Amino acid sequence: DAMVIQNPRYQVTQFGKPVTLSCSQTLNHNVMYWYQQKSSQAPKLLFHYYDKDFNNEADTPDNFQSRRPNTSFCFLDIRSPGLGDAAMYLCATSRGVKNEKLFFGSGTQLSVL
């Protein structure tokens, strides 16, 4: 029944070792988002896709990249994780970008050793 699925639930990587987080959806939504949430902080939008159109937030580091090969899947690539990148990464979807609620996955908790 899960509609937005994130894998893995927990991810451990080494400092500087590339890591990929995945998100899939069964809702056929047009928009997919990636948020970063650090402990006791607000979720921070990194980027989003409207269909195939990629929208990067101005303050998202170049170290973070994303791919959306089809409607259902979206990936977050961290090219060279630093200790400061340890966080919960939340994927969300919506039908459109205005007046639409977001549907969230359970998140991937990333640890960087």
Place this chain on the structure above:
Amino acid sequence: SQELEQSPQSLIVQEGKNLTINCTSSKTLYGLYWYKQKYGEGLIFLMMLQKGGEEKSHEKITAKLDEKKQQSSLHITASQPSHAGIYLCGADMGGDDKIIFGKGTRLHILP
């Protein structure tokens, strides 16, 4: 500076008591969303408010958006252990196609 301020940051209440959480912005809110997050998990949608003065209820949770559309409150009546978690408000402030979030209010319910 944080565009959405939530208060209080943390709240401990006795089971059965009522409580209110607030979300305030210095800008007009074109859409206001309330979500609940359990520790270490994703966000679960509760309610969306768009019109000034709008009020919505779901079970024992009521959310209101003020007439000026700059403040929202979430009220829980007769709190239960299942209400424990982090409540986040999110808002569309117009212009950019995105929802920004507050830091959340951590709610603990004492049995």
